[in-house]
Amino acid sequence: MTTCPQCQQLINSQAIDCPYCKTTLKAFGHPGMPLSQATQTEFLCDRCLYHEDDSCTYDKRPFAKTCMLYQDKTQPILNEDIIKLTPSNPLTKLKRWSYRHRRMLLIVGLIGLSLAIALSN
Numbered sequence: 554m555t556t557c558p559q560c561q562q563l564i565n566s567q568a569i570d571c572p573y574c575k576t577t578l579k580a581f582g583h584p585g586m587p588l589s590q591a592t593q594t595e596f597l598c599d600r601c602l603y604h605e606d607d608s609c610t611y612d613k614r615p616f617a618k619t620c621m622l623y624q625d626k627t628q629p630i631l632n633e634d635i636i637k638l639t640p641s642n643p644l645t646k647l648k649r650w651s652y653r654h655r656r657m658l659l660i661v662g663l664i665g666l667s668l669a670i671a672l673s674n
């Protein structure tokens with residue numbers, strides 16, 4: 554459960570819009586896309602991290618009332634914290650490395666495969 558940013562009623566955290574005031578809470582009607590809502594008196598951009606560091610490309614900036622990518626500059630970014638907290642064992646490091654270099658690995662794999670075919674004939 555969560556509270557509606559507009560009417561402060563207790564609502565389901567997966568609700569696409571508020572059943573009381575009809576405020577849209579999720580983008581594209583999808584529960585996995587939370588939509589941040591500004592209050593009546595201010596814009597989201599006023600306290601958004603991406604507006605402050607000038608990396609925002611949203612066309613409604615700096616007067617956005619709703620935004621999918623809004624990041625409160627007073628709050629820590631959760632994703633980065635999760636990455637920092639994950640234990641860095643060698644296997645995880647290898648997995649990340651191979652994910653980052655997957656294109657190169659694919660090419661090397663293909664060359665190896667063609668060599669193997671060529672040499673077996």
Ligand SMILES: [Zn+2]
Nearest residue numbers: 557560571574
């Ligand atoms: Zn509401």
